[in-house]
Amino acid sequence: MAHPDDAERTENAAGPVMTDRIRHYLGAWSAVSVVQFFVAEAAVIAAWRGPAPYTRRLNLISDLGQVHCGLHGTREVCSPLHTLMNVSFVLQGVGMVIAALLITSAVLRVAAYGPAVRAEARLSEGLARAGTRRTTPLPGFRARAAVALGVAPGGGRVSRHRAIVVPRAATLAVRILLGVAGAGVAVVGFVPQDSQEAVHLAGAGAYFLGGSLALVVLGVLWIRRTAAAWPVLLCGASAFAATVIGGAVALHVPEPGTLERFMGYPITAGIAVAGAVIAYRLGVPARQARALRRASR
Incomplete structure (x- = not known):
C-alpha cells in the first residue's frame, strides 16, 4: 500500500515550484477569461437603441462600442451600453497580454505536458x-x-x-503575436470608432492579424502533443483567411458583420481553448497526488 508521504513526494516532483505553478495558472486563466467578450456583446446588443435592430450579419462589432448615437458610414448607430463593450475589449486585451507574459515558452511550447x-x-x-x-x-x-x-x-x-x-523562436513568436493582438484589442476599447478611427482600425488590425497568426503557429507546435492542436489551428487558419479577405475588400461585402465575426470570433475561441488546455494540464500532478492519497487511506 502506498504511503501518504509518497503522494507528497510525487506532487513535489511532478510539477514546478508553487510560485511557477501560480504564475502559469494566472496566465492560463487570463487566456480563458477572453470569453467574457461573448457575454458582454450579447448584453450590449440587447440594449441597442438604433433606428434599425442590431444584426450580427450587417453591423460591425465596433458599432457596439461607439460612444455617440448617429450615422457612421452607412449605418445608424446607437449603443447605450457602449462603455460595457469598450471595457470588455480592454479586459480581453489585458487577459491576452497577461497570458503572453506569464505563460513561459517552456510550458507553452509543449502544451504544459x-x-x-x-x-x-x-x-x-x-x-x-x-x-x-x-x-x-x-x-x-x-x-x-x-x-x-x-x-x-x-x-x-x-x-x-x-x-x-520545438524551436524556441516559434514559441517566442506566439507570445509576441499574442501580446500584440492583446494590445490591439485594448486600443479598440480605449479608442472607439467615432473618436480616432485610424487608431481604432490599427488596433483592430493588430488584433486580427496577431491573434490569428499566434493561433496558427501554436496549433502547428501542438500537433502530436494534444488533440486540442487541431481546433486551435482551425481557429487561427479560419480567422487569418477571413482577415486577408476582409482586408482585401475593406469589409465591403453584403454582410460585413458576418465577415468580421469570422475574423474575430475564432481568435477569442482559440485563445480560450489554449488557455483551458494549459490550465487543465497544470492541474494533472495535483490531481494525481490527491488520487494517490485517497488510495492510500
Whole structure:
C-alpha cells in the first residue's frame, strides 16, 4: 500500500515550484477569461437603441462600442451600453497580454505536458552546470546535458529530446503575436470608432492579424502533443483567411458583420481553448497526488 508521504513526494516532483505553478495558472486563466467578450456583446446588443435592430450579419462589432448615437458610414448607430463593450475589449486585451507574459515558452511550447516541462528544467540545469566551466569540451557538455535529461550518453541526439525539439523562436513568436493582438484589442476599447478611427482600425488590425497568426503557429507546435492542436489551428487558419479577405475588400461585402465575426470570433475561441488546455494540464500532478492519497487511506 502506498504511503501518504509518497503522494507528497510525487506532487513535489511532478510539477514546478508553487510560485511557477501560480504564475502559469494566472496566465492560463487570463487566456480563458477572453470569453467574457461573448457575454458582454450579447448584453450590449440587447440594449441597442438604433433606428434599425442590431444584426450580427450587417453591423460591425465596433458599432457596439461607439460612444455617440448617429450615422457612421452607412449605418445608424446607437449603443447605450457602449462603455460595457469598450471595457470588455480592454479586459480581453489585458487577459491576452497577461497570458503572453506569464505563460513561459517552456510550458507553452509543449502544451504544459508535465514530463516534457520537467525534462526541459533538467536540461536547463544540466546545461547551466556544464556551462560553468568554459574549458568543458563539447562531448562532455552534451554528455552532461544527456545525464541531466535522464538520457544515457550516446543513447540518442539530445537535440531530438521531446523537451527541446520545438524551436524556441516559434514559441517566442506566439507570445509576441499574442501580446500584440492583446494590445490591439485594448486600443479598440480605449479608442472607439467615432473618436480616432485610424487608431481604432490599427488596433483592430493588430488584433486580427496577431491573434490569428499566434493561433496558427501554436496549433502547428501542438500537433502530436494534444488533440486540442487541431481546433486551435482551425481557429487561427479560419480567422487569418477571413482577415486577408476582409482586408482585401475593406469589409465591403453584403454582410460585413458576418465577415468580421469570422475574423474575430475564432481568435477569442482559440485563445480560450489554449488557455483551458494549459490550465487543465497544470492541474494533472495535483490531481494525481490527491488520487494517490485517497488510495492510500
